[in-house]
Amino acid sequence: MSMSASEFLLWELRRRRAVEGLSQGEWGSRIYFSSQHVSAVERGARPAKLDYLQAVDNEYGTSLAVFYESFVKQELAPVWLRPWLEYEEKATALRLYDALVIPGLFQTERYARMVLSCSPLQPDELEHMIQIRIGRQAALDRPNPPRISAVIEELALRRGEAEIMAEQIRHLITLTERPNITIRIVPLDAPAHLGWGGPLALASFTDAEDVGYLDNHLEGQTVTSANQVASLHEVWDSVSAVALPARQSLDLLKEVAKSWT
Template sequence: MAEAGETAESLAEKVRVDPKTAARWLAAGRIPHSRTRVAVAQVLRRDAADLWPEPFRRRDLPWFRQWAELEQDAVSIRSYQPLLVPGLLQTEGYARAVLGTGGLLPPSEVDLIVASRLERQAVLGRAAPPQFVAVIDEVVLRRLVGDRAVMSGQLAHLAAVAEWEHVQVRVIPAENPWHTGLAGPFVLGRLPDGTELAYLDNQLRGQVVTDPVDIANLGRRWESVAGEALPQRLSIELIREVATTWT
């Protein structure tokens, strides 16, 4: 705070909390809520994991930890994936096959990331889960990942989870022409206070997006890709139909 020229009062004003709350963060063991950690880190121009390392001692890749924290607080999550099943819906076999492809990660690291991914999925099974909507392209159902048994199990799991009241899985048919979503995957999350965030990733790393202009842009893209997708019931029927081709 001193290096950034901030006091507890000025920091509290910028992140919209009570000054007494900001002052308590100076004490050992006092850790802000995850969404507040993000805001404080931006004001102080530091990495949130440097300021409060304890919550980030997870098995995720370092650049993913911030989103993994925010994901657990979200009241709604909207995920568009053109090439893969979203991580929150992956089976262990599918996740292991994706991460192990090409031998780019050592087996021990694959084990850790798979375990963390499965732990994250508990958010969908808790007492008050977020509303989760996934839009995927049909190619996700038809491209071989791992082996046929992996695909059969993954699609069976996808169809079953799509029946949950708080989960939607919608599929964009393969015959649809080029659409805006094919420019790349993205995830939108909404926190309890209405704050909207997004997550983008590429071949090297991912990033949390907080800029309102960028969030609005991604919101328009979400409306566009969601408009290309089949309704929920027809999507489940298509998933089950493709699943039979993998048995």
């Protein structure tokens, strides 16, 4: 019987632990994950994320993180998302805007689950999409990470479950400490702007034209047409014009953080 790449990954994790003769608790203690985490990963109830796979690789000399990056990530992604994932991975700079939620590259796992649980996804599709979203964040830690400029509406910071939002806002504050990341907030009292049409992303490259990405309720759209990308630049300029400067945005993030605790 044939296996998908993701099924093989879980099979190999279980097989390797059996070869080592370790219980889930013993295996977990060696890679600094709880036995509950190990159990959930091996059952497929929790995504096998890069940090977990890299911990396994470091302890047992495997190459599961490379296998995940090369085969599993693309397999799990819907066909319509795959072109954008390739652009996103190769970009030297990214510009992100969202009105209602935190951009995916900045989401904590619990926040991503809260947001994606509101979509019409089946349970297995939900886990796949969470795994993809969190897996994409590996771009933030690569040797030469992209410059990322994000504009987020204040409304997105004030919607959600208190415990999850408190953790998420703290994560955003931590991200602003990175020299390659700028986060700016559009305050609630900002005037109307073109971003009200929906979220967008722009990817820039050293030797190629910019590429855009639009998200909607059903599926995203990668935009390569020069005219359409130029229109997205206009939208970006419009939302950027009404966003607070980075320092004031950080102050607002800290204020919102207090409101969630």
